[in-house]
Amino acid sequence: MFCADRLKVARHRRKLSGKQLAAAAGLTEVTISKVENGHQPDDATIEKLIAALGYPRAFFFMDKPELLEPQSVSFRSLKKMKAAERNASLAAGSNGISLYQWIDERFELPAPDLIDLSIEQERPEVAARLLRQHWGLGDRPIGNILRLFESKGIRVLSLSENTQNVDAYSFWHAEHPFIFLNQKKTAERSNFDAAHELGHLVLHFHAQAESAPEDDAERQANQFASAFLMPDADIKSYINQVYSSSQIIKAKARWKVSAMALAMRLNQTKILSDWTYRSIVIELGKQGYRTGEPLGTDRETSTLLAKVFSALWSKGLTKRDIADDLNLPWEEIESLVFGLTGPATIRPMKASLTVVG
Structure with missing residues (x-):
């Protein structure tokens, strides 16, 4: 039987509206709507859909896929995201779940080792410290962030969405935590995004919409990521005075973060005064560090x-x-x-x- 939900996944991955798919397939919008609502298409219609979407015929006759609902996913930059970008990313999540189900059948993977820190939503730095303690990390910098996450049972996958609006997202599925990272970002930005999503997974556990308003959830995840990647004690033992942007550019490699993220963390820990912080941010912006990372670190992979x-x-x-x-x-x-x-x-x-x- 033709699966309507699989048609939606394929359409969303191609970033097509129902109207656009109808035009590409030489069908009517009414036909697309009927099929996506469960009406069984004839063979001619199926062939047109396959040709337009470029998915194998067998894909549409498999069991219903695991569909992700927007409210169950923690997105970054949700307000900037277009519906087509959001739907394409959610559909990638559905395909990612299928991939890991395939892998699970053949390999014994690390079990999830995260703790529910939702009680610390208003104290993200405390949550970051508690998780570091749980994982036995102390205050040292994390050598390979993705390797650490995967060793703790987090399933990390990549997004290749060519957009500035989709940074990363995370969700829990069948008691497994997933993080998707956009590979169009700098390595430093991707590292921070990964830690940000880790914050969502432990602070908001099963969707930000159920636990905190979006703005609060994003602020909490950002504060968690900053403290998790750059612990207060390590920052203060390594840097106690900063006079110029060049010091930050040199030091950022220790934590594999962007120059801007390190500057903000130094301001949060009172090593940089507000005035010096603003001055250094202006300097960094002039050197291209607001939109990129001229002296970047190597990108991590799975x-x-x-x-x-x-x-x-x-x-x-x-x-x-x-x-x-x-x-x-x-x-x-x-x-x-x-x-x-x-x-x-x-x-x-x-x-x-x-x-x-």
Whole structure:
């Protein structure tokens, strides 16, 4: 039976409205509406939809997908986001869940090790310190943020949305935490986004809409991320006086954050006065640090997925085989896995997988 929800996922991934899909497929808007509301299409209509969307025929005849509702997802920049961008990102989340279900059938993945810190929503810095204690991190800088997250059972996937409006988002599904990161951002911005989403996962646990108004939730997640990445004690032991932007540019590599994020943290910890902070922000802006990171760090990628693909490749399996198994276009898998490279064309296996933080 043709699955209406899968048609919605495919349409959203292509960022098409019902009207646009109708035009691309040579169908009427009424036909698209009927199909998406459960009316079974004839073969001719199905072929037109397949041609317009570029998804394999079998995709539309699978069981209902896991659909994400906007209220269950913590988005950054939600107010700036267009409906098509939001829907495309949510549909990527649906495909990401399918990918991890496929991986779960073949590998033993790290179990989630997050704690519910929603009681500390009004004290995000305390929440950050408690989670660091729970994970045994102390006050040291985090070497590889994504590797740490994956070792704690967070499923991290990439977004390749070519837009400034979709930074990252997170959600819980079947007791598993997911984070999606836009790869169009700088590495430093992506690191902060990851920590921001971690804040949502532990502070707002199952959706910001259920626990805090959007503005409050974003402020809390930002404060959590800043404190989690740049602990107060480490900041103060490493930097006690700042006179120029060059000191910040040199020091930011320690925490793998942007110059602007470090400047703000130094202001929060009273190392930078408000006047000096404003002056340094102006200096950094003139050097291009407001919109980019001229002297940037290396981008992190998924350690867990790299290990998965390495194990699969050793058995002769590739991302294209995964796409075939999931009846997804190959580029949909590519967009989720940080551009990890390897052979393009495997048979399944069951293996244990350990990711060390």
